Amino acid sequence: MKNESCRLCAHGEAEVTLTIGRAPRNIQNLLRKEDLERDNAIKLEVRTCRRCGFVQIPPVLDDTYYDDYLMATTHSVQMQSYQQKQAADFVQRFELVGKKVLEAGCGDGNFLNHLKDAGAVVYGVEPSQRFREIALDRQHSVEEGYVTAERALRDGPFDGFVTRQVLEHVPEIHGFLTGIRRNLCDGAFGLIEVPSLEKALQDHRYYDFFTDHVNYFSLDTLRLALTLNGFEVLDAYQDMFDEYNVALVRAVNPPSLDGIQRTSSDLADDLRRFVLDQHEDGKKVAVWGAGGKGLSVLASAGIDDLDLLIDSDPHKHGRYTPVSHVLVQEPTPQSIREVDAIIITAMAYRNEIEAMLRGRYGFEGTIAVLGHRLEFAKDAL
Numbered sequence: 236m237k238n239e240s241c242r243l244c245a246h247g248e249a250e251v252t253l254t255i256g257r258a259p260r261n262i263q264n265l266l267r268k269e270d271l272e273r274d275n276a277i278k279l280e281v282r283t284c285r286r287c288g289f290v291q292i293p294p295v296l297d298d299t300y301y302d303d304y305l306m307a308t309t310h311s312v313q314m315q316s317y318q319q320k321q322a323a324d325f326v327q328r329f330e331l332v333g334k335k336v337l338e339a340g341c342g343d344g345n346f347l348n349h350l351k352d353a354g355a356v357v358y359g360v361e362p363s364q365r366f367r368e369i370a371l372d373r374q375h376s377v378e379e380g381y382v383t384a385e386r387a388l389r390d391g392p393f394d395g396f397v398t399r400q401v402l403e404h405v406p407e408i409h410g411f412l413t414g415i416r417r418n419l420c421d422g423a424f425g426l427i428e429v430p431s432l433e434k435a436l437q438d439h440r441y442y443d444f445f446t447d448h449v450n451y452f453s454l455d456t457l458r459l460a461l462t463l464n465g466f467e468v469l470d471a472y473q474d475m476f477d478e479y480n481v482a483l484v485r486a487v488n489p490p491s492l493d494g495i496q497r498t499s500s501d502l503a504d505d506l507r508r509f510v511l512d513q514h515e516d517g518k519k520v521a522v523w524g525a526g527g528k529g530l531s532v533l534a535s536a537g538i539d540d541l542d543l544l545i546d547s548d549p550h551k552h553g554r555y556t557p558v559s560h561v562l563v564q565e566p567t568p569q570s571i572r573e574v575d576a577i578i579i580t581a582m583a584y585r586n587e588i589e590a591m592l593r594g595r596y597g598f599e600g601t602i603a604v605l606g607h608r609l610e611f612a613k614d615a616l
């Protein structure tokens with residue numbers, strides 16, 4: 236069968252790596268006697284992305300599948316104690332007492348109870364009407380439906396979120412996680428829990444693969460999914476006898492280039508003015524460094540009447556800079572003696588170059604370097 240593109244990284248091909256010949260079409264609904272005649276097994280093909288390693292199956296359930304589901308809620312003492320501790324640890328570790336915490340896919344509100352007991356102010360979102368009604372009966376504030384990339388939730392933004400045993404069901408991984416992210420305060424903390432792929436692999440559990448779960452996260456691919464959607468992963472580990480993979484995250488913003496944009500013209504202005512002032516005083520100006528940084532500043536400053544451009548790399552000598560069209564020359568004691576000021580643009584080597592100018596070349600003129608603005612070396616001027 237043809238390979239499909241990976242749901243997680245979108246670039247790799249997901250090839251069939253496991254075939255289960257006889258699988259139930261879904262595992263939520265047990266059948267009535269009259270349904271038996273129409274029921275038959277399906278072939279389940281599990282795929283692995285050759286590029287990012289994400290394990291997945293194509294969705295076979297229809298879009299309304301979770302509108303009315305009612306998963307058996309656990310009354311297991313072990314599970315209740317696990318969830319209670321998990322909720323308390325999460326609220327305490329991230330100081331969420333009195334803060335707004337969302338559970339995406341909150342089911343019957345059982346975990347919201349634990350979060351509330353731990354001191355959080357809790358909200359839920361849940362597609363299943365039957366589950367929602369139980370959670371509402373428990374006096375929780377629960378919004379209906381699915382989290383999508385565009386959706387603004389009524390009670391947001393939230394200081395924290397939890398989503399447990401949900402992400403493995405969601406074909407739109409990025410839409411779901413982006414949707415959560417957009418309803419959070421900056422720096423909000425989150426807990427994500429999914430079944431562990433590592434456990435399925437370790438125990439050869441072919442029976443862990445079924446149509447309700449379209450995503451099978453390892454700790455690595457869980458980290459990847461979260462990182463791709465605006466979360467910094469603070470911790471990721473197996474829990475509950477290694478059955479679950481859990482990640483703790485913080486919502487982060489992409490780096491801002493606004494500061495660079497604001498000051499980019501300032502440095503260019505400084506350079507242009509410095510060269511102009513020096514020339515007006517009858518002095519000569521050199522630039523040291525014909526690498527990327529040097530070429531960029533010369534181009535953006537619009538300097539084409541530089542007196543000397545030097546670089547240590549012999550491959551550059553005799554060539555001209557783009558845009559500014561300045562000849563690149565070899566540094567020599569004589570050429571350096573003839574200039575009054577030198578602007579160092581090779582920033583990674585600035586200390587070495589400065590020491591060489593003051594030492595080996597005995598240069599006593601002005602030395603300037605690039606900063607937010609043009610900066611002058613201490614022992615100059």
Ligand SMILES: [Zn+2]
Nearest residue numbers: 241244284287
């Ligand atoms: Zn992939």
